[in-house]
Amino acid sequence: MEQQQNNNNEGVMGRYGLIVAILLLLAGLIVFSAGKIIFSAEGKKWREVGKKETVINDRVILPNRGNIYTYDGKLLAAGEPLYGVYMDFWADGMKKDTLYKYVGDLSIALAKKFPGRSANQYRDVILNGWKLRETEERRMKDYQARGIKKKVPLRSRYIRIIKEDISYVDLKEIQTFPFFNLRSNKSGLIVEEKNARKKPFGNLATRTIGSVYKDLEKGGASGLELKYDSLLRGIPGVKNRQKIQGKWMDVVEIPAQDGYDLVTTLDADIQEITEKALREKLMETEAESGTAIVMEVKTGEIKAISNLDRTGSGAYYEGNPNAFSYMNEPGSTFKTVTVMAALDDGVVTPTDSFYVGNGLFQYKGKWVRDHYWRQGRDRGYLTVAEGIEISSNVVISKIALKGYENNPKKYVDAIDRIGLRKPLSWDVPLNGIEGTSVIRYPDDKNNYWSKTTLPWMSFGYESKVPPIYMLMFYNGIANGGRMIKPFIAKKLIKDGKVINEFEAEVVNPKMCKDTTLMQIKEMLRGVIEKGTAKVVKSDFFPIAGKTGTAQIASGGAYSGYYVSFCGYFPADDPQYTCFVGIRKPKGVPSGGGQAGMVFKNIAEQIFTRNARLFPENCKVDSTLSKLPFVKNGHKEKSEVVLASIGWKITDNFDLPSNWVKINSDSLGYHMNELTVSEKKVPNVVGMGARDAVYLLEKTGMRVNLIGAGKVVSQSFPPGSGVIKGTTISIILQ
């Protein structure tokens, strides 16, 4: 038995061993042949093929360009992907019959969504693509048959279907269209991502924000986008694509670093107010161009900046950054600089006076003219303050001559001391001398200092000062003599963390003596109170500022005017400084009536927007009462009740009747007599139940009481005769 078992075991083991041996041999053969392939030349070839089929090397990962925000985080410019839509007619899975079956529906859907082409045109584009592929195929076979080794260029691998680049949302939509909803190897749909910039605010401050090149790798083309390009653009990374489990996947080698987000100082609301106010005035005056800048006094932040140029059609669009780049003579707004210098140097006091006569003054053969000279009226003497207020060229040039005729260098040094000749860099890209103030110096051999340079310089000619400098100067006055540089770029943010926060650069911590500053401020208020800018005066808050009307030099002659107004508000506690300049307005050029009105418009709207009134500021409506309501009723008892809660009747103490109606208003409680007669039905409306029932029952009537509260109606009208024993119903609520 045991023997047999053993025998049997041996038999099983023997057969089993044989199977194992055969399997092992097979496995060995497989391993051997695999090894032969791996280690022979053939292996090398296959590895290459494998790599080619499963890995695509080193592609660039484009970083996301940083966004640009307003001061409170509203999007000014953001990266938005756009997509170019193409078809590859050599796609592996594309079938002619499927294409022909769906092309009609697809074309109709496309034409509906993107009306740039009609349905028939889309159909032609697609079918021509397919025909091109067939042609290419034939040619390939032809070449093969004739043994020509030339490659056929496959243009049908890349046929543009939709003319424009489409948005992400649109892309998702077309991916649901017939045929396009197939897998991309069947539909041949190629989607090419392009980065573009979206500006939700449209044209608002669009040139200040700037633009980017269509090819985003080239980066910013203008404005802040260009100025801060290196920070916004980010650093590209590297990835490769691998075929994993039959799917192509990105494998990141070096991740891309996204660009910084830039938070600006701009306030979308103020910007909107500013642009609108400026545009309206430009339309009205048909001016060539205009600039308006609003700056926060204490921080130096530019809250709004608008540069509008007239186009051929008479509309106005954001144009050159004139606020920085407009290199021209500033005109009368510069007079304040001269007076500040003269006051500081002790040349004059605000009450010193100069003879102006009828507004003409000849100096070294050239006439200094005041704007009123044609009137011929003799104005006699004007003080320095009046010279600023009515913007007298004669007074200002006489001040300059008095102080600096023999030493003009001292005058320019004073301007230097204030800080207006300091070259500064701005937050927008500029060319050449743009954005610098060009103020002459007597020794300069390239620019001859003539005998009349000093007086003309004193009232704003012969120098080139861009608006931003004038704004900065007046903001310095508003800011207690501390002149800070206006700026736009406020914060750099990465992943929600502030990387860098900018503050205004201090150009000059103290522009002038405190007394000078006070005097200047007084004069600038005078300009609005009684000077050239009376129209600018606001009912809501005081304004201080200076008008400017400068002739525009072009080719050695003067033609047209540049009117401007620069000032701050509210004058007693300055919050904002604003510059408005209009180039070549039609009509009588007026710094106050044209530029000044834009200023006023902007200022009042900003004021209204920012001001907060408290309930105490609200004038109380005299009929409005905050007092608890008192029911009509018994006089003495009402008085007791009111006294117990600390209120008294304010008038009519000595009413003859015991019954009163009590009104209240903002002043207190007032009593009016209620006449009650026992012969007539009394008026119990407004009384409580106790008083009403007492009065009615006293007349001999019965009372049917409905509800609770105070009486709102009674079934017998007041004053009607009483029939004893009848029942009167009163409704209380």
Added chain:
Amino acid sequence: MKNMRFIVIVLVIIFVFIGHRYTVLQKMSEIEKLQRELKDAKYEALTISADLTKASRLTEIEKMIEKEGLGLKISNDPVYRIRKK
């Protein structure tokens, strides 16, 4: 039999190795999927928030009011702020 423990350990390691590779691949495809979803949400959010910003612009609101004939105007008086004392 003496090497049984060794063989078992080697086998386990081989299994872990193969399984690990498999989970990695799965994770990768999940990452890819999630990234696509993230991108999707991001772009959609961008498009919508941009539209919202556009719609809430002062001039845009004024235009809408005009269009709808509501007869509303921007107040020239400052607003009142109610505060807790």
